[in-house]
Amino acid sequence: MNNDKNILQDSHARKHTYLRISLTERCNLRCSYCMPEEGVELSPKSHLMSFDEIYEIAKTFVKHGVTKIRLTGGEPLIRKDISVILKKLATLPVELSITSNAVIIHKYIDVLKQNGIQSINVSLDTLDKNKFMFITKRDQFGIVYANILRLVKEGFNVKVNAVLIKGINDHEIIDFINFTKELPISVRFIEFMPFEGNQWNFKKMVSYKDVMDCVQHSFNSKKIIRLQDSPHDTSKNYSIEGYKGSFAIISSVTNPFCDSCNRLRLTANGQLKNCLFSSTESDLLTPLREGKSIEVIIQKAVLAKFKVRGGMDTLKKLQEPKLHNKNRSMIRIGG
Ligand code: SAM
Ligand code: SF4
Numbered sequence: 001m002n003n004d005k006n007i008l009q010d011s012h013a014r015k016h017t018y019l020r021i022s023l024t025e026r027c028n029l030r031c032s033y034c035m036p037e038e039g040v041e042l043s044p045k046s047h048l049m050s051f052d053e054i055y056e057i058a059k060t061f062v063k064h065g066v067t068k069i070r071l072t073g074g075e076p077l078i079r080k081d082i083s084v085i086l087k088k089l090a091t092l093p094v095e096l097s098i099t100s101n102a103v104i105i106h107k108y109i110d111v112l113k114q115n116g117i118q119s120i121n122v123s124l125d126t127l128d129k130n131k132f133m134f135i136t137k138r139d140q141f142g143i144v145y146a147n148i149l150r151l152v153k154e155g156f157n158v159k160v161n162a163v164l165i166k167g168i169n170d171h172e173i174i175d176f177i178n179f180t181k182e183l184p185i186s187v188r189f190i191e192f193m194p195f196e197g198n199q200w201n202f203k204k205m206v207s208y209k210d211v212m213d214c215v216q217h218s219f220n221s222k223k224i225i226r227l228q229d230s231p232h233d234t235s236k237n238y239s240i241e242g243y244k245g246s247f248a249i250i251s252s253v254t255n256p257f258c259d260s261c262n263r264l265r266l267t268a269n270g271q272l273k274n275c276l277f278s279s280t281e282s283d284l285l286t287p288l289r290e291g292k293s294i295e296v297i298i299q300k301a302v303l304a305k306f307k308v309r310g311g312m313d314t315l316k317k318l319q320e321p322k323l324h325n326k327n328r329s330m331i332r333i334g335g
Pocket of ligand 2: 027028029030031033035073075101124304330331
């Protein structure tokens with residue numbers, strides 16, 4: 001290991017301070033853009049990280065400068081030991097947050113609060129009950145909607161993530177923005193990204209420009225306010241004058257934010273992914289179980305990080321199925 005340098009700094013001078021940990025490959029919804037229609041081959045239970053292993057790996061990252069951890073999945077809240085995981089990670093000096101589909105989050109409000117979680121990202125791609133059923137294959141719109149309102153009332157900082165797909169939910173952009181009129185939430189429109197088995201095609205994607213054209217068409221330009229983005233923000237943030245909430249666009253496809261990337265990802269079976277789009281992974285779980293140091297492997301993986309989107313640095317390359325299909329499906333990465 002090169003001790004002169006932080007092991008979380010890559011060869012493009014990016015320091016990685018943010019770790020996203022996937023807790024499970026399973027989910028209680030079946031979003032078409034995330035879960036391949038034929039399902040996914042799940043890792044055997046013995047190949048998944050236990051809560052102690054999650055903690056041990058997280059502790060190593062924190063030792064080397066990680067200050068923020070987000071739990072994701074699959075659906076992180078369906079892990080039976082979620083309360084123990086939260087309790088253990090809450091002992092680390094990090095900002096802890098979670099991304100959830102909110103189907104069962106009402107059962108965890110106290111646990112989330114007790115463990116210092118303040119910020120929650122919730123996926124909701126439509127404000128229409130039938131469309132929700134169409135996209136997720138489950139009839140859970142009512143509870144997800146009610147839970148978003150509940151989280152806001154309980155004082156959480158709530159971001160609502162909506163993946164836009166042409167012909168499916170792109171006519172709801174303004175409805176979503178109007179959802180922020182009385183609610184202090186941030187709605188984030190995410191460009192549909194390609195992963196193994198998700199039937200992606202460029203024409204289905206609603207771009208940053210498409211969203212802004214729609215917004216400019218519907219609101220007086222003087223009322224559209226460009227907000228200051230935070231450092232490392234993946235989103236471009238806006239609000240409508242007088243609205244309590246805001247909206248944003250995450251443009252990983254048309255306008256990637258790789259220059260300021262500070263993220264690393266750990267899959268539920270203990271593989272380190274140095275980029276969301278990377279087709280390679282580094283096994284941390286096996287050496288951890290063998291009692292070996294994982295720091296050298298982490299450093300090597302971080303140094304191998306490509307400058308842009310796992311090496312798919314042009315839109316042309318991103319559109320190549322033989323390149324983007326080498327990556328796991330999103331449900332097995334963890335968003
Ligand atoms: N189950 C949780 C949820 O849905 O919020 C956490 C896991 S989910 C994989 C994390 C995020 O990935 C969600 O916000 C989801 O919308 C996003 N996502 C999944 N597939 C995507 C795709 N193909 N393109 C863009 N975003 C995607
Ligand atoms: Fe499940 Fe989240 Fe993927 Fe939807 S986006 S299938 S809720 S993991």
